[in-house]
Amino acid sequence: MKFTCAQSELNDHLAIAAKATSSRPTRPILSYILVVADAATQAVTLTGFDEAIAIATSFTAQVEDSGTICLPAKLWGDIVSRLPKQAVTLAMGGGAMDAFFTVAMTTGKISYDVRGLSPEDYPALPTVEGEPIAIAALSLLQGLKGALPSVSDDESKQVLMGVHLLGGSDAIEFAATDGHRLSVLQSESDTAAESLEVTVPGQALRHLEAMLRTHDAIEPVKVYLDDVQVRFELGARRLIARLLEGQYPNYRKLLPKDFLHQARVDRRVFIVSLERISVLAATKSNIIKIAVASEAIALSVDASEIGSGLEQLPATVQGDAIDIAFNATYLLDGLRAIESAEVELLMNTPVSPAVLRPAQGFAPLGTEPRYLIMPVQIRS
Amino acid sequence: MKFTCAQSELNDHLAIAAKATSSRPTRPILSYILVVADAATQAVTLTGFDEAIAIATSFTAQVEDSGTICLPAKLWGDIVSRLPKQAVTLAMGGGAMDAFFTVAMTTGKISYDVRGLSPEDYPALPTVEGEPIAIAALSLLQGLKGALPSVSDDESKQVLMGVHLLGGSDAIEFAATDGHRLSVLQSESDTAAESLEVTVPGQALRHLEAMLRTHDAIEPVKVYLDDVQVRFELGARRLIARLLEGQYPNYRKLLPKDFLHQARVDRRVFIVSLERISVLAATKSNIIKIAVASEAIALSVDASEIGSGLEQLPATVQGDAIDIAFNATYLLDGLRAIESAEVELLMNTPVSPAVLRPAQGFAPLGTEPRYLIMPVQIRS
Numbered sequence: 001m002k003f004t005c006a007q008s009e010l011n012d013h014l015a016i017a018a019k020a021t022s023s024r025p026t027r028p029i030l031s032y033i034l035v036v037a038d039a040a041t042q043a044v045t046l047t048g049f050d051e052a053i054a055i056a057t058s059f060t061a062q063v064e065d066s067g068t069i070c071l072p073a074k075l076w077g078d079i080v081s082r083l084p085k086q087a088v089t090l091a092m093g094g095g096a097m098d099a100f101f102t103v104a105m106t107t108g109k110i111s112y113d114v115r116g117l118s119p120e121d122y123p124a125l126p127t128v129e130g131e132p133i134a135i136a137a138l139s140l141l142q143g144l145k146g147a148l149p150s151v152s153d154d155e156s157k158q159v160l161m162g163v164h165l166l167g168g169s170d171a172i173e174f175a176a177t178d179g180h181r182l183s184v185l186q187s188e189s190d191t192a193a194e195s196l197e198v199t200v201p202g203q204a205l206r207h208l209e210a211m212l213r214t215h216d217a218i219e220p221v222k223v224y225l226d227d228v229q230v231r232f233e234l235g236a237r238r239l240i241a242r243l244l245e246g247q248y249p250n251y252r253k254l255l256p257k258d259f260l261h262q263a264r265v266d267r268r269v270f271i272v273s274l275e276r277i278s279v280l281a282a283t284k285s286n287i288i289k290i291a292v293a294s295e296a297i298a299l300s301v302d303a304s305e306i307g308s309g310l311e312q313l314p315a316t317v318q319g320d321a322i323d324i325a326f327n328a329t330y331l332l333d334g335l336r337a338i339e340s341a342e343v344e345l346l347m348n349t350p351v352s353p354a355v356l357r358p359a360q361g362f363a364p365l366g367t368e369p370r371y372l373i374m375p376v377q378i379r380s
Numbered sequence: 381m382k383f384t385c386a387q388s389e390l391n392d393h394l395a396i397a398a399k400a401t402s403s404r405p406t407r408p409i410l411s412y413i414l415v416v417a418d419a420a421t422q423a424v425t426l427t428g429f430d431e432a433i434a435i436a437t438s439f440t441a442q443v444e445d446s447g448t449i450c451l452p453a454k455l456w457g458d459i460v461s462r463l464p465k466q467a468v469t470l471a472m473g474g475g476a477m478d479a480f481f482t483v484a485m486t487t488g489k490i491s492y493d494v495r496g497l498s499p500e501d502y503p504a505l506p507t508v509e510g511e512p513i514a515i516a517a518l519s520l521l522q523g524l525k526g527a528l529p530s531v532s533d534d535e536s537k538q539v540l541m542g543v544h545l546l547g548g549s550d551a552i553e554f555a556a557t558d559g560h561r562l563s564v565l566q567s568e569s570d571t572a573a574e575s576l577e578v579t580v581p582g583q584a585l586r587h588l589e590a591m592l593r594t595h596d597a598i599e600p601v602k603v604y605l606d607d608v609q610v611r612f613e614l615g616a617r618r619l620i621a622r623l624l625e626g627q628y629p630n631y632r633k634l635l636p637k638d639f640l641h642q643a644r645v646d647r648r649v650f651i652v653s654l655e656r657i658s659v660l661a662a663t664k665s666n667i668i669k670i671a672v673a674s675e676a677i678a679l680s681v682d683a684s685e686i687g688s689g690l691e692q693l694p695a696t697v698q699g700d701a702i703d704i705a706f707n708a709t710y711l712l713d714g715l716r717a718i719e720s721a722e723v724e725l726l727m728n729t730p731v732s733p734a735v736l737r738p739a740q741g742f743a744p745l746g747t748e749p750r751y752l753i754m755p756v757q758i759r760s
Contacts (some may be wrong), residue, residue, distance in 0.1 A: 309459070309491070
């Protein structure tokens with residue numbers, strides 16, 4: 001194996017593949033990256049695989065000799081990221097049996113030997129074939145950005161640790177809930193997706209989100225499915241993940257149809273005020289009270305032993321006044337996931353689910369991104 | 381107490397005073413800031429004091445009513461730092477006995493009440509009077525920046541946890557050593573300082589360094605001394621610290637007069653190469669080898685089980701070739717503390733002290749900043 005490429009290219013792709021390597025591997029090789037250099041296609045492919053998620057990514061290089069090796073993701077990545085931004089040559093070690101799985105990396109007067117492992121020991125990647133569903137990268141990114149904050153991190157609720165994807169004739173619905181809040185939003189798909197109804201682990205989708213953010217190709221993302229796995233293909237990058245098993249909760253019945261109280265506020269102002277009052281809320285189980293009046297909403301926290309805070313925000317309000325309380329963190333997560341300049345907070349009673357959404361002129365709930373949040377019951 | 385000031389001014393001064401408050405106080409009040417507002421001088425003074433170090437800082441404000449209170453440094457600072465950049469008014473609470481030591485902080489439609497403590501319980505600050513020594517802020521900053529990296533953090537070596545200041549007729553010498561390396565440098569003083577021979581705790585001087593970095597006054601810093609304390613006065617900011625007791629080691633005798641081997645290299649290139657090869661050195665007790673040849677120095681690490689690295693740097697060399705080894709962290713600390721474009725590494729044998737300094741054309745050791753570093757003995 002011998003190839004030359006730009007340091008920046010090697011560094012970027014190595015960082016992507018490394019996301020799917022394990023820092024506490026059950027077997028040492030799961031913390032390694034599989035490197036495959038192909039002289040015929042003049043391409044290098046890097047693969048990371050922790051037995052739950054696999055990420056493979058390819059880039060163009062001057063490949064002199066084809067070859068393959070496994071290199072330690074952390075150590076190799078730490079060195080590559082510090083190399084000067086210029087061409088770097090990687091060559092597999094010489095004749096001695098012992099040195100065979102060593103790579104010599106040279107650029108200018110800098111040279112590093114990195115010990116690797118035989119690619120024969122690298123686990124086989126799962127394959128997922130068939131007819132793909134196509135979705136624009138931006139649509140997929142918006143779906144993930146909206147849903148991921150509501151994914152549960154409670155390992156005892158397996159199926160809630162994922163995002164539920166539900167396909168239709170021209171759209172995909174993304175949903176996630178941890179029991180305290182629920183994100184539901186729809187993104188257009190480029191092909192029909194009626195067959196799609198899966199729950200994909202949040203961790204895999206967080207990697208996918210990071211890959212999409214640095215993905216600038218115009219071609220849509222292809223989604224391949226079988227009964228147990230999903231494969232996302234973004235140009236020369238692929239992510240494969242095992243699906244979560246189990247019945248996803250029937251979240252649609254949680255979304256109220258009508259609301260008695262609606263308030264429209266500037267999203268940025270709402271976020272900044274919440275972040276500030278959270279300093280006090282942190283001492284009170286993170287609970288903030290919201291008093292909705294005719295032309296303003298007032299956020300307040302009363303932590304009598306240390307102090308209290310009151311933030312008044314101008315608002316356009318429909319319906320009567322209402323006092324309600326929320327977990328500040330859940331409210332902030334929802335506000336940060338929404339992308340509009342103004343948001344609407346839709347409420348019924350202090351003990352029934354409220355909904356945050358991009359401002360829709362107080363129209364009934366539709367297919368816009370909806371972030372349902374359970375109020376916190378407080379004694380008055 | 382009632383005053384109005386700019387949020388940015390309050391925030392900056394609060395952050396300075398908070399450095400001298402304790403996050404794990406032996407008495408609760410040591411985590412509070414003493415606030416004194418004076419209508420006569422139209423100034424507000426904030427003081428932090430953890431019984432070892434005191435920092436007081438004053439700024440101009442529209443003071444309507446004089447008054448004083450203690451406010452919790454962390455909570456108060458967390459709120460102030462998140463307030464919008466506009467005028468903010470602080471007023472002590474109303475008539476109720478219980479609310480007396482509460483401050484109401486308002487700006488626009490934002491209002492926070494913060495519970496405080498009586499200023500009567502705040503410990504008295506030590507006083508240090510007499511004739512001050514004057515030193516330009518920049519000279520003091522350079523002295524601290526050069527010496528602080530060598531201060532010991534070993535609590536069993538009390539006197540080594542400080543910087544030794546030794547005055548002369550027109551200069552102050554700064555020295556610090558932890559037994560592995562020694563920093564010695566001189567800065568001009570504006571007044572004679574023959575009486576000065578003290579060891580000031582590194583922690584206090586780190587705070588002073590931070591204060592100097594944001595200090596833009598032209599007037600020199602005044603240094604007041606007595607047998608047990610030192611007070612630094614930078615305009616309206618003051619830092620008072622207890623001196624370290626004990627005989628400071630006679631470090632001057634450690635500095636060699638002559639050197640058999642001298643190498644001049646680009647400081648930036650040296651730092652970048654060391655940072656890169658430290659990735660491997662971290663697995664080998666942080667030790668790197670340096671081979672000085674006729675026109676280059678070569679940094680190398682051989683961690684055979686995981687890999688090896690070699691970095692060749694162009695150098696101007698005087699004397700024969702030599703192989704020597706250092707702790708990479710100590711070398712990096714020294715290189716980062718030096719401010720010149722080129723540095724010289726002066727050596728005698730692989731087991732005797734070497735010196736790093738700004739390039740001096742291979743002249744004998746003088747009063748330039750000197751960073752002595754003990755080599756690490758390795759088996760060849």
